[in-house]
Amino acid sequence: MVTGAGRLLEVLGAHGVEVVFGLPGAHNLPVWEVLRGSGIRLVGVRHEQTAVYAADGYARATGRLGVAIVTTGPGAANCLAATGEAMASGSPVLVLATDIPSTLRRPGEYRGVLHEPRDQRAMFLPVVKGGWTIRSAEALGTYADSAALLAATAPQGPVYLGIPTDFLTADAGPWSKIPTSGQTAPPLDGALDLVRASTRPLIWAGGGAQRAGAGPAVAELADRLDAPIVTTYGARGLVDHPHVVHGPVHLPAVGALWDEADLVIGIGSDFDGMMTQNWLQPAPRKLLSVNLHAVRNYPPDVAVRGDARLVTAALSRALPRRDRAGTAERVAELNAAVRAAVVEDEPRVVGLLDALEGRRVVADMCVAGYWVGGFGRVTRPRGLAYPVGWGTLGFGFPAALGAALAGRVVAVCGDGGFLYACGDLATAHQERLPVTVVLVDDGGYGMLRYDQVAAGHPPHGVDLHTPDFVALARSFGVPASEVDGFGAEFAARLDECAADEGPNVLVVRAALKPPPNTSPRWYRRVRT
Structure with a gap:
């Protein structure tokens, strides 16, 4: 007998999946058991949102299907922001979430089963390309195949598949892969x-x-x-x-x-x-x-x-x-003029842009990330991942964990957004992921501080008490150091970080002016 969990892994293997990101729960443990000997690498994360962000980062870096496996109810709900970012940015991500046992579900009735959602699929539908809840163990192979194919077929995007937990241990029955056909160019x-x-x-x-x-x-x-x-x-x-x-x-x-x-x-x-x-x-x-x-x-x-x-x-x-x-x-x-404009507008950022040139970068929604997204010189395809699709703060570090499976990557984060997923420093250390976090600490939400001041208001609620980030990283076993600004010392430290084999953190104390590609500084204005 092939169980539903076994069939699921068989389908993923047929789609070339080599790694999955996930967090275990009572309902999805049968998947963890078959992953043990499947040959597919499991990267265990510390939050379900990280699982989907990491799958997204992996998909952007490799062009391959990213897979996140999470548990029921609150575990699935934790994925929604990251799934929305994948949808807005066209990332091929498959979100596999368990649901309560089919034997305990009564349509239209909430019974109070552990982790029970009223309609888990409905939560995802606004932020996915497509989604299903499997109705029988025998259908699992076909639905998983369809979901993986849909996510990876252009125009790409995330797909949700809900699997009642009892189907994971039931007999999955036979399955045959859905055939695909190539594309041709239309008339021109x-x-x-x-x-x-x-x-x-x-x-x-x-x-x-x-x-x-x-x-x-x-x-x-x-x-x-x-x-x-x-x-x-x-x-x-x-x-x-x-x-x-x-x-x-x-x-x-x-x-x-x-x-x-x-x-x-x-x-x-x-x-x-x-x-x-x-x-x-x-x-x-x-x-x-x-x-x-x-x-x-x-x-x-x-x-x-x-x-x-x-x-x-x-x-x-x-x-x-x-x-x-x-x-x-x-x-x-024109490129020389762009460079001159950057030097005149914010000379402090030039060292960051120069030091990142030629590297693979994941940028968060932070002032430094906005500069990198707009003005960083990216010299390779898929060399930059930037969450401007939906604009989800906290994307940078967890997405970089997935992108790191394609090679050394630099995550450019602010002190506010990094704290969204700082617990996954444990993941970076445990999996020995080659990710360097450039953590720009300006003591709060720098972009929002700028918005308030530009509107004539004093800063309020945007200045944050931040931890000792170096000590925080080291407490997870991740090497860390700090510098002031993006000068020669920063460039030298970044080179040292890039030469390391595992994860590391470089904290930069700096406050940057937002770049012209942020909306408060757009030069085109509504005519009045």
Whole structure:
């Protein structure tokens, strides 16, 4: 007999899953038993929210399915914020949560069973791509297969699967994997006409291009069109190319590329509010959208619904190479201007940005993270994970735990957000995860302090008593040190941390001004 727990692990293995993140509970212990000899690595965490954040970080770093296994009721509820971030950022995450025994459930009636939710699936539906509660042990294999396939199929996103605990020890019966088919590029006639008619095209590459692995195709298209490339937060590091702008459109000099373009080619982007300053960027003169689903924030003149890599590569093959018009030189000058603007605006952050260049980074929703997300030089695909999708504070450290399974990663956190999951320093130590936490301590919620002061109010409720972070990390067995600011000592310490094999923490005492890509400093304003 193959039990439900055994079938679940069999399905995960069939989808190439090599690691899962989770926290045990009375209802999901049968899964822990089969994990023992399954060959799938279990990374045990200290909070269910961490399990989903870590699965998300793993998915962003590797492009593979991230799996979180949690227990019933309150354990499942703890996952919701992290699942919402995965949904907003298009991360392929499978949330596997147990439910109370099917024999104790009465539809429409709350009985007070341990951990009983009234409708656990309903809690997740607003923040997942799809979700089911299994109705029989025999259906477990098929539903788990469908859920894993749905999460990993573009457009990717989290999927919830609820499993009544008694099904984990019952006979799962037979199962056969659902067949899948490949994708092809759709017709391009209207798109080609639009591109051929343009003289000043701009390529706007988003997270969908990153998830599709469209970097080489985007580079080739930029070469053929002699067009500059602007990348959204989700596409940082997509391509290392002379036409890539190393700053956000929240700077007027970069935003001018959008204003001047007679065609914007949006590849894998929905043109969300955080990138467009809540759509205060004017509608493009012409817009070609390459996306898997309809884009409504700016209605396109032509929409090609398909995989970003396949469609972009097909566009390149069908277009002649244009004469060089100085785009590389203009972008180089623009990048130098971006750098000069950063030095003038906040010289204290330059050392952080320089020290992080070339490293894999996970940034939290903190002032230092905003600088990294907007102005950090990312030189590799999937080299930056940034929670701007939903904007969940506390993402950085737990997501980095998952990303660390793809190699050494730096988590840039503030003193407020780090405390959300500081207990998982125990996970980092126990699993010997190669993560360096750069913990920027400004004594509170620096962004919110800035908001209050900018509105003419004295700070209130945003200055925090913070612990001795070095002593805290060391109490978990994690090496830690501290420096003042992002000068030469910081750079040297970061190099030492990166050369270590396990986790470490570098506390930086510094208070930074928020960057221009944060909403209080957006240069486009509502006209009155």
